[in-house]
Amino acid sequence: MFQIAIYGKGGIGKSTVSANLSYALAKEGNRVLQVGCDPKHDSTRLLLGGAAQRTVLGYIRDVPPVQRRLEDVLQEGALGIKCVEAGGPEPGVGCAGRGILTTFDVLKKLGLDDHEFDIKVYDVLGDVVCGGFAVPLRREYADAVCLVTSGEFMSIYAANNILKGVRNFDGSSARVAGLIFNGRGLEGEDEMVERFARAVDLPILARIPRSALFAQAEKEARTVMEMFPDSVLAKVIGTLSRHVIRASEDPSVLRAARPLDDDQLNALAAGRPVPMAEVREEPPRPADEQACPKAALARCEPPQLPAAPQDRKVVHTCATNGAVYCTSQIDGAVTIVHGPRSCAHIMSSSSDYYTLSSWKRNGEVQFGPAAARVASTDMDDHLSIFGGVAELERLIREELDKGFRTVFVVTTCASGIIGDDVASMAKRVEGEFEGAEVKVIESDGNITGEWDQGYLDAVGKAIELVDRAVPAESGMVNIIAERDFFNYNRESNFKAAREVLGGLGLEVNCRFLCECDIPSIRWFQRGGLSIMAQDDAMSRQICEMLRDRLGARIFDLPLPVGLHETVAWVEKLAGQMGREAAGRSMVTEIREEYRKGTSELRPLLKGRKVLVSDNYSQDIDWLLDLLLDLDMVVLKAGLGPKHMPDRSRHRSSIVFQEDYSPEDMRPDIDAMRPDLILADHRLPQDLACRCDIVHRPDVGVRSSIALAKRWADIIRLPAVEGWKDGEEL
Known part of the structure; x- marks a missing residue:
């Protein structure tokens, strides 16, 4: 044929x-x-x-x-x-x-x-x-x-x-x-x-x-x-x-x-002369290698792939994922992923979304994962060919009929590529339902960018929900930019932060945007001061958005951990909020709790040698403070590529090494023989040394003391279990 x-x-x-x-x-x-x-x-x-x-x-x-x-x-x-x-x-x-x-x-x-x-x-x-x-x-x-x-x-x-x-x-x-x-x-x-x-x-x-x-x-x-x-x-x-x-x-x-x-x-x-176009020639190959039969596989070299561009950032996950992560945290709203079912499933079933929380659906209080707030148009080949706007409109109307009045629509690669006009349809439907707000986030998957871009786009849409006429109230603050991707300690951290704030007579108005609800977003302006949960590039971008669009006042220190940070934070916040007396009293209590905890643990940890490997944090002074206050010996602090050791209070007394890798760690272990390795990432299992995975603890000093207690327990254990040395059971 x-x-x-x-x-x-x-x-x-x-x-x-x-x-x-x-x-x-x-x-x-x-x-x-x-x-x-x-x-x-x-x-x-x-x-x-x-x-x-x-x-x-x-x-x-x-x-x-x-x-x-x-x-x-x-x-x-x-x-x-x-x-x-x-x-x-x-x-x-x-x-x-x-x-x-x-x-x-x-x-x-x-x-x-x-x-x-x-x-x-x-x-x-x-x-x-x-x-x-x-x-x-x-x-x-x-x-x-x-x-x-x-x-x-x-x-x-x-x-x-x-x-x-x-x-x-x-x-x-x-x-x-x-x-x-x-x-x-x-x-x-x-x-x-x-x-x-x-x-x-x-x-x-x-x-x-x-x-x-x-x-x-x-x-x-x-x-x-x-x-x-x-x-x-x-x-x-x-x-x-x-x-x-x-x-x-x-x-x-x-x-x-x-x-x-x-x-x-x-x-x-x-009408000018046109030279014949050049044909793209391929280098000749020996006849016996042209087809590369199975018998000749042993002689065939694997293809040489071009080197990856060094100036291009790898997109780890898409903008749609970031947007859905953000909006799915909002109680009282539903997020519709306009794209394939697989995209919505992967996003909503990842561990990021399975923080249990109470929320309302159809007027009844529910208790379940944030994933339950996510719906999908289940875009398939049919919708990709004929357009998915009609199915999206049907789903939006269905959710509005259930009683939702805030709907976030997040687009994916599939809907972006075929050019679905989502925005005009959403505006038309929004006008047909009293009090409805349909917010379209055209993230378009990897086409728009990666996770951070989608998250920020969603933040921008959430800001549009804020009632600017609400006046600020004394004693009310907002916590912004909570984004603990792995849910290690998000809720316990918030509980600790609320306890510290309560000691100053302050109340949390809105967690923007983490396990919050539509009313708290609408009344965001009640919080006269907004406090960053963490200090990183994206948190600062969120702060700038809130300043530019709402005129929000941002406290310039993030939620603190460890004695040094917590004392400075309480003193400064108390001064700004006119609660100096309460601040002095709280600082006294914090110092005493920290002194008592470290005094009890110091005899167990004094002189113990520690090797620190931190790939992701930009500031580990809280950890170094705790180790030194326990009279432990910090052999070296190995840092990831984003660290700024020049800003550390300990740069003159502790050895820092940037871009610290597992290959660097092994000879250090042999030479320094540490009693304990502290890392914020997974370590090779064959290291003949006690190890602990450490993440930034909760606000205040209590969780820092609890961390030190864990180290004391680890130190009591043998560095290598007997069966790993080949001992008979």
């Missing part, structure tokens, strides 16, 4: 040429299949006597998979030619290119490959050779490619783009049959096409003159080959069919794609 793809600009006459070519091939005794790959689905009309053929995409839209039959979309036309039309979505929605991919997949599943054909003709739109419309260029679908063109520049431009597509698939391999010159009767048209043909080194297989016979035949819904078999046009098309048959018998007549670059195209349009 021989397969040929006929490409050309929309309106250039490729469907007419394809139908006439199929007729001519069938007339020579070939069993022919013609597949129309153009959304306007008129490729096979002349072969079917003008009858409208059911398109594959329309069929799969209306018929469930278990009820589909090949005969419903495969019709027989003139001379027994089999006809298929791919079709496409409504203009302006969905993705027609994706539709071509789906069409080929469905036809295969329905058993089209089981039918025997001599020649398959694909009639393909060539204005834009995207991944979908380029499917017939792939070798499993097309053995040869023909380009239909006129002398109009845009027609030649489209033909040149198709050659670029062929080259991207084939390199220097030969698969282009040549040009089909479908004349428009323009002045100088012949010369333009001939110059283009010479420049790209392709033959002109047929010169089809402009003729009224085409119009006459089309009025009768027949091909020129059928209605005017003795005409000059019929002879030209007959010659074209013989070229196709020859190519099927002798592939050596096919040529490599040599598209023109922009300068060459400009020279062609301006």
